[in-house]
Amino acid sequence: MTTLDVLSTHGSRNDILVVELPEGLPITTDLSRVVRNLCDRTGPLGADGVYFVEDPTGAAEALFYNPDGSRSSLCGNGMRCLGRYVLDRRAEESATVSTGPHRFLVERAAGEGGVPRTAVSLPPVSFHAPEPIVAGVHEWFDEVIPALGSPLGFTALAVPNSHLIAIVDHYDEKELVSVGRRVEALTETFPIGANVSFVQPLGEHEIFVCTFERGVGLTLSCGSGVIASSAVYSKLRGIPAGIPLTVRNPGGVAKAVFRDEGGRWHPTLEGNATFVSRATVSLEEAEAGPDFAVDTERFDEEIAAYAELDRANRARLAELGVTI
Protein backbone atom coordinates (compact mmCIF):
# COMPACT_ATOMS: atom_id res chain seq x y z
CA MET A 1 0.00 0.00 0.00
CA THR A 2 1.24 3.54 -0.84
CA THR A 3 0.32 6.26 1.63
CA LEU A 4 -0.28 9.91 0.77
CA ASP A 5 0.15 12.63 3.41
CA VAL A 6 -2.41 15.20 2.38
CA LEU A 7 -2.21 18.71 3.85
CA SER A 8 -5.45 20.69 3.46
CA THR A 9 -4.60 24.38 3.13
CA HIS A 10 -6.16 27.60 1.94
CA GLY A 11 -5.06 30.93 0.55
CA SER A 12 -8.00 33.36 0.90
CA ARG A 13 -10.27 30.29 1.25
CA ASN A 14 -9.19 28.83 -2.08
CA ASP A 15 -8.92 25.25 -0.77
CA ILE A 16 -5.79 23.53 -2.01
CA LEU A 17 -4.40 20.13 -1.04
CA VAL A 18 -0.61 19.92 -0.79
CA VAL A 19 0.78 16.44 -1.33
CA GLU A 20 4.41 15.38 -1.36
CA LEU A 21 4.78 12.73 -4.09
CA PRO A 22 5.92 9.56 -2.36
CA GLU A 23 9.07 7.84 -3.57
CA GLY A 24 8.30 4.69 -5.53
CA LEU A 25 4.92 5.98 -6.75
CA PRO A 26 3.61 3.23 -9.07
CA ILE A 27 4.10 4.45 -12.67
CA THR A 28 0.61 3.22 -13.52
CA THR A 29 -0.93 5.75 -11.08
CA ASP A 30 -3.58 7.88 -12.75
CA LEU A 31 -2.89 11.17 -10.90
CA SER A 32 -5.80 12.98 -12.61
CA ARG A 33 -8.16 10.37 -11.22
CA VAL A 34 -6.63 10.60 -7.75
CA VAL A 35 -7.08 14.40 -7.91
CA ARG A 36 -10.73 14.18 -8.99
CA ASN A 37 -11.45 11.90 -6.03
CA LEU A 38 -9.46 13.92 -3.47
CA CYS A 39 -11.18 17.16 -4.59
CA ASP A 40 -14.69 15.67 -4.74
CA ARG A 41 -16.76 17.83 -2.37
CA THR A 42 -18.96 14.82 -1.47
CA GLY A 43 -15.87 12.95 -0.20
CA PRO A 44 -13.97 13.36 3.11
CA LEU A 45 -11.60 16.13 1.91
CA GLY A 46 -12.81 18.21 -1.06
CA ALA A 47 -10.80 21.06 -2.58
CA ASP A 48 -10.28 23.53 -5.45
CA GLY A 49 -7.13 21.75 -6.60
CA VAL A 50 -4.07 19.71 -5.66
CA TYR A 51 -0.41 20.79 -5.63
CA PHE A 52 1.98 17.85 -5.78
CA VAL A 53 5.57 18.53 -4.84
CA GLU A 54 8.57 16.38 -5.56
CA ASP A 55 11.82 16.74 -3.59
CA PRO A 56 10.75 19.74 -1.41
CA THR A 57 14.15 19.97 0.28
CA GLY A 58 16.00 19.84 -3.07
CA ALA A 59 14.77 20.86 -6.53
CA ALA A 60 11.16 21.43 -5.27
CA GLU A 61 9.28 20.64 -8.49
CA ALA A 62 5.55 21.38 -8.21
CA LEU A 63 2.65 20.11 -10.34
CA PHE A 64 -0.81 21.66 -10.08
CA TYR A 65 -4.06 19.89 -10.95
CA ASN A 66 -7.56 21.40 -11.11
CA PRO A 67 -10.41 19.37 -9.53
CA ASP A 68 -11.51 18.17 -12.99
CA GLY A 69 -8.09 16.50 -13.37
CA SER A 70 -6.68 19.08 -15.84
CA ARG A 71 -3.25 20.64 -15.29
CA SER A 72 -2.24 24.29 -14.93
CA SER A 73 1.14 26.02 -14.78
CA LEU A 74 0.15 27.92 -11.62
CA CYS A 75 -2.17 28.19 -8.68
CA GLY A 76 -1.17 31.45 -6.98
CA ASN A 77 -3.02 30.81 -3.72
CA GLY A 78 -1.83 27.20 -3.68
CA MET A 79 1.75 28.38 -4.24
CA ARG A 80 1.45 30.56 -1.09
CA CYS A 81 0.58 27.41 0.91
CA LEU A 82 2.88 24.97 -0.88
CA GLY A 83 5.57 27.64 -0.42
CA ARG A 84 5.01 27.67 3.34
CA TYR A 85 5.20 23.87 3.37
CA VAL A 86 8.53 23.93 1.48
CA LEU A 87 9.91 26.69 3.76
CA ASP A 88 8.89 24.72 6.87
CA ARG A 89 10.46 21.52 5.52
CA ARG A 90 13.71 23.40 4.86
CA ALA A 91 13.52 25.63 7.95
CA GLU A 92 14.30 28.58 5.67
CA GLU A 93 12.89 32.05 4.96
CA SER A 94 12.91 31.86 1.15
CA ALA A 95 13.06 29.17 -1.51
CA THR A 96 12.47 28.65 -5.22
CA VAL A 97 9.79 26.25 -6.46
CA SER A 98 9.61 25.28 -10.15
CA THR A 99 6.91 24.05 -12.47
CA GLY A 100 8.44 23.10 -15.83
CA PRO A 101 10.17 26.26 -17.17
CA HIS A 102 8.56 28.57 -14.55
CA ARG A 103 10.30 29.62 -11.33
CA PHE A 104 8.45 30.95 -8.27
CA LEU A 105 10.26 32.58 -5.35
CA VAL A 106 8.42 32.02 -2.06
CA GLU A 107 9.21 33.99 1.09
CA ARG A 108 7.73 34.23 4.54
CA ALA A 109 5.88 37.53 5.07
CA ALA A 110 4.79 39.21 8.31
CA GLY A 111 1.78 37.39 9.81
CA GLU A 112 -1.46 39.16 10.67
CA GLY A 113 -3.46 38.40 13.84
CA GLY A 114 -1.80 34.99 14.24
CA VAL A 115 -2.33 34.13 10.57
CA PRO A 116 0.84 33.02 8.73
CA ARG A 117 1.43 34.77 5.40
CA THR A 118 3.77 34.23 2.49
CA ALA A 119 4.75 36.21 -0.61
CA VAL A 120 5.21 34.58 -4.02
CA SER A 121 7.14 36.28 -6.83
CA LEU A 122 6.01 35.12 -10.25
CA PRO A 123 7.46 35.30 -13.78
CA PRO A 124 6.57 38.56 -15.62
CA VAL A 125 2.96 38.95 -16.74
CA SER A 126 2.49 38.66 -20.50
CA PHE A 127 -0.09 40.65 -22.48
CA HIS A 128 1.33 38.88 -25.54
CA ALA A 129 0.39 35.33 -24.59
CA PRO A 130 2.76 32.72 -26.09
CA GLU A 131 -0.25 30.43 -26.71
CA PRO A 132 -3.25 32.45 -27.95
CA ILE A 133 -5.94 32.78 -25.28
CA VAL A 134 -8.39 34.21 -27.85
CA ALA A 135 -8.02 32.06 -31.00
CA GLY A 136 -5.82 33.42 -33.76
CA VAL A 137 -4.40 36.43 -31.86
CA HIS A 138 -1.64 36.85 -29.31
CA GLU A 139 -3.02 40.11 -27.87
CA TRP A 140 -6.49 41.16 -26.76
CA PHE A 141 -6.64 44.37 -24.74
CA ASP A 142 -9.86 45.80 -23.27
CA GLU A 143 -12.10 44.89 -26.18
CA VAL A 144 -15.46 43.20 -26.54
CA ILE A 145 -15.18 39.54 -27.63
CA PRO A 146 -18.10 39.15 -30.07
CA ALA A 147 -18.43 35.35 -29.57
CA LEU A 148 -19.08 35.93 -25.85
CA GLY A 149 -22.15 38.08 -26.39
CA SER A 150 -21.15 40.33 -23.45
CA PRO A 151 -20.86 44.13 -23.73
CA LEU A 152 -17.82 44.10 -21.41
CA GLY A 153 -14.28 44.79 -22.61
CA PHE A 154 -11.94 41.86 -21.85
CA THR A 155 -8.15 41.67 -21.64
CA ALA A 156 -6.29 38.37 -22.17
CA LEU A 157 -3.02 37.71 -20.35
CA ALA A 158 -0.77 34.90 -19.14
CA VAL A 159 0.61 34.96 -15.56
CA PRO A 160 1.73 32.28 -16.74
CA ASN A 161 -1.71 30.52 -16.73
CA SER A 162 -4.40 32.05 -18.94
CA HIS A 163 -6.79 34.78 -17.78
CA LEU A 164 -9.55 36.99 -19.19
CA ILE A 165 -10.25 40.12 -17.16
CA ALA A 166 -13.13 42.61 -17.31
CA ILE A 167 -13.55 45.76 -15.21
CA VAL A 168 -17.16 46.21 -14.07
CA ASP A 169 -19.08 48.99 -12.30
CA HIS A 170 -20.93 46.56 -10.04
CA TYR A 171 -20.04 42.90 -9.56
CA ASP A 172 -22.80 40.50 -10.64
CA GLU A 173 -22.12 36.84 -9.81
CA LYS A 174 -24.73 35.50 -12.27
CA GLU A 175 -23.11 37.41 -15.11
CA LEU A 176 -19.63 36.12 -14.18
CA VAL A 177 -20.84 32.52 -14.05
CA SER A 178 -22.61 32.89 -17.38
CA VAL A 179 -19.49 34.37 -19.08
CA GLY A 180 -17.26 31.71 -17.41
CA ARG A 181 -19.48 28.91 -18.70
CA ARG A 182 -19.45 30.38 -22.22
CA VAL A 183 -15.64 30.57 -22.19
CA GLU A 184 -15.61 26.90 -21.10
CA ALA A 185 -18.00 25.89 -23.89
CA LEU A 186 -16.49 27.96 -26.74
CA THR A 187 -13.40 25.81 -27.22
CA GLU A 188 -12.81 27.10 -30.77
CA THR A 189 -12.67 30.72 -29.57
CA PHE A 190 -10.72 29.91 -26.37
CA PRO A 191 -8.50 26.96 -27.37
CA ILE A 192 -6.59 26.66 -24.07
CA GLY A 193 -9.47 27.84 -21.86
CA ALA A 194 -9.15 30.71 -19.41
CA ASN A 195 -9.88 31.79 -15.87
CA VAL A 196 -12.39 34.65 -16.04
CA SER A 197 -12.34 37.48 -13.47
CA PHE A 198 -14.56 40.50 -12.91
CA VAL A 199 -12.91 43.45 -11.18
CA GLN A 200 -14.89 46.09 -9.28
CA PRO A 201 -12.83 49.14 -8.25
CA LEU A 202 -13.29 49.98 -4.56
CA GLY A 203 -10.80 52.83 -4.17
CA GLU A 204 -7.78 54.20 -6.03
CA HIS A 205 -5.58 51.27 -4.99
CA GLU A 206 -8.19 48.79 -3.82
CA ILE A 207 -10.25 46.38 -5.93
CA PHE A 208 -12.71 43.52 -5.53
CA VAL A 209 -12.04 40.46 -7.71
CA CYS A 210 -14.10 37.35 -8.27
CA THR A 211 -13.01 34.52 -10.57
CA PHE A 212 -14.71 31.72 -12.48
CA GLU A 213 -11.80 29.31 -12.72
CA ARG A 214 -10.93 27.01 -15.58
CA GLY A 215 -11.35 23.41 -14.44
CA VAL A 216 -13.20 24.45 -11.26
CA GLY A 217 -15.99 27.05 -11.59
CA LEU A 218 -16.62 29.93 -9.17
CA THR A 219 -14.12 30.01 -6.27
CA LEU A 220 -13.79 32.22 -3.20
CA SER A 221 -10.43 33.45 -4.49
CA CYS A 222 -7.94 32.84 -7.30
CA GLY A 223 -4.40 34.09 -6.64
CA SER A 224 -3.29 34.18 -10.27
CA GLY A 225 -6.62 35.96 -10.95
CA VAL A 226 -5.62 38.54 -8.30
CA ILE A 227 -2.34 39.18 -10.15
CA ALA A 228 -3.92 39.23 -13.62
CA SER A 229 -6.71 41.57 -12.43
CA SER A 230 -4.25 43.90 -10.69
CA ALA A 231 -2.06 44.08 -13.80
CA VAL A 232 -5.03 44.96 -16.06
CA TYR A 233 -6.52 47.46 -13.57
CA SER A 234 -3.13 49.17 -13.08
CA LYS A 235 -2.48 49.41 -16.84
CA LEU A 236 -5.97 50.78 -17.56
CA ARG A 237 -5.80 53.33 -14.69
CA GLY A 238 -2.19 54.36 -15.41
CA ILE A 239 -1.01 53.14 -11.98
CA PRO A 240 2.75 52.59 -12.21
CA ALA A 241 4.56 49.44 -11.07
CA GLY A 242 5.66 49.65 -7.44
CA ILE A 243 2.29 50.84 -6.08
CA PRO A 244 0.74 47.94 -4.13
CA LEU A 245 -2.93 47.13 -4.61
CA THR A 246 -5.21 45.74 -1.91
CA VAL A 247 -7.29 43.01 -3.50
CA ARG A 248 -10.43 41.75 -1.82
CA ASN A 249 -11.97 38.42 -2.82
CA PRO A 250 -15.01 36.77 -1.23
CA GLY A 251 -12.54 34.53 0.65
CA GLY A 252 -9.97 37.06 1.85
CA VAL A 253 -7.61 39.94 1.19
CA ALA A 254 -4.29 39.79 -0.68
CA LYS A 255 -1.66 42.30 -1.75
CA ALA A 256 -0.41 42.55 -5.33
CA VAL A 257 2.61 44.58 -6.39
CA PHE A 258 4.72 44.72 -9.57
CA ARG A 259 8.39 45.41 -10.17
CA ASP A 260 9.18 46.98 -13.55
CA GLU A 261 12.27 45.49 -15.22
CA GLY A 262 12.84 46.95 -18.66
CA GLY A 263 9.10 47.37 -19.24
CA ARG A 264 8.22 43.86 -18.05
CA TRP A 265 6.07 43.63 -14.92
CA HIS A 266 7.21 41.06 -12.34
CA PRO A 267 4.41 40.39 -9.84
CA THR A 268 4.44 39.50 -6.16
CA LEU A 269 1.34 38.07 -4.49
CA GLU A 270 1.13 38.23 -0.70
CA GLY A 271 -1.50 36.72 1.55
CA ASN A 272 -2.39 34.10 4.13
CA ALA A 273 -1.11 30.54 3.88
CA THR A 274 -3.34 28.64 6.29
CA PHE A 275 -2.96 24.98 7.19
CA VAL A 276 -6.38 23.48 7.97
CA SER A 277 -5.72 19.76 8.55
CA ARG A 278 -3.40 16.90 7.79
CA ALA A 279 -4.72 13.52 6.61
CA THR A 280 -3.29 10.14 5.74
CA VAL A 281 -4.89 8.51 2.71
CA SER A 282 -4.24 5.25 0.88
CA LEU A 283 -3.27 6.04 -2.72
CA GLU A 284 -5.02 2.92 -3.99
CA GLU A 285 -8.27 3.88 -2.20
CA ALA A 286 -8.06 7.49 -3.43
CA GLU A 287 -7.58 6.23 -6.98
CA ALA A 288 -10.57 3.89 -6.68
CA GLY A 289 -13.21 6.45 -5.71
CA PRO A 290 -14.16 9.50 -3.60
CA ASP A 291 -15.24 7.53 -0.50
CA PHE A 292 -11.72 6.72 0.80
CA ALA A 293 -10.96 6.57 4.52
CA VAL A 294 -8.96 9.38 6.16
CA ASP A 295 -7.17 9.81 9.40
CA THR A 296 -7.24 13.57 10.09
CA GLU A 297 -5.61 16.04 12.47
CA ARG A 298 -7.04 19.61 12.45
CA PHE A 299 -5.16 22.87 13.07
CA ASP A 300 -7.89 24.57 15.12
CA GLU A 301 -5.88 27.63 16.19
CA GLU A 302 -5.03 28.54 12.61
CA ILE A 303 -8.63 28.02 11.54
CA ALA A 304 -9.91 30.27 14.33
CA ALA A 305 -7.31 33.00 13.65
CA TYR A 306 -8.28 33.14 9.97
CA ALA A 307 -12.03 33.24 10.81
CA GLU A 308 -11.45 36.71 12.35
CA LEU A 309 -9.87 38.09 9.15
CA ASP A 310 -12.59 36.47 7.07
CA ARG A 311 -15.32 38.15 9.13
CA ALA A 312 -13.62 41.55 8.83
CA ASN A 313 -13.28 41.22 5.04
CA ARG A 314 -16.91 40.20 4.59
CA ALA A 315 -18.09 43.06 6.78
CA ARG A 316 -15.98 45.54 4.76
CA LEU A 317 -17.33 44.17 1.46
CA ALA A 318 -20.91 44.50 2.74
CA GLU A 319 -20.16 48.09 3.82
CA LEU A 320 -18.81 48.84 0.34
CA GLY A 321 -21.98 47.41 -1.22
CA VAL A 322 -20.36 44.36 -2.87
CA THR A 323 -22.85 41.49 -3.05
CA ILE A 324 -21.20 38.07 -2.74
Ligand SMILES: N[C@@H](CCC[C@H](N)C(=O)O)C(=O)O
Ligand atom coordinates in the same frame (compact mmCIF):
# COMPACT_ATOMS: atom_id res chain seq x y z
N1 LIG B 1 -6.83 28.87 -7.86
C1 LIG B 1 -5.75 29.20 -8.61
C2 LIG B 1 -5.68 28.91 -10.07
C3 LIG B 1 -5.74 27.41 -10.35
C4 LIG B 1 -5.49 27.06 -11.79
C5 LIG B 1 -6.55 27.58 -12.71
N2 LIG B 1 -7.86 27.08 -12.42
C6 LIG B 1 -6.13 27.28 -14.16
O1 LIG B 1 -6.64 26.33 -14.79
O2 LIG B 1 -5.26 28.01 -14.65
C7 LIG B 1 -4.95 30.40 -8.18
O3 LIG B 1 -5.00 30.72 -6.99
O4 LIG B 1 -4.21 30.96 -8.98
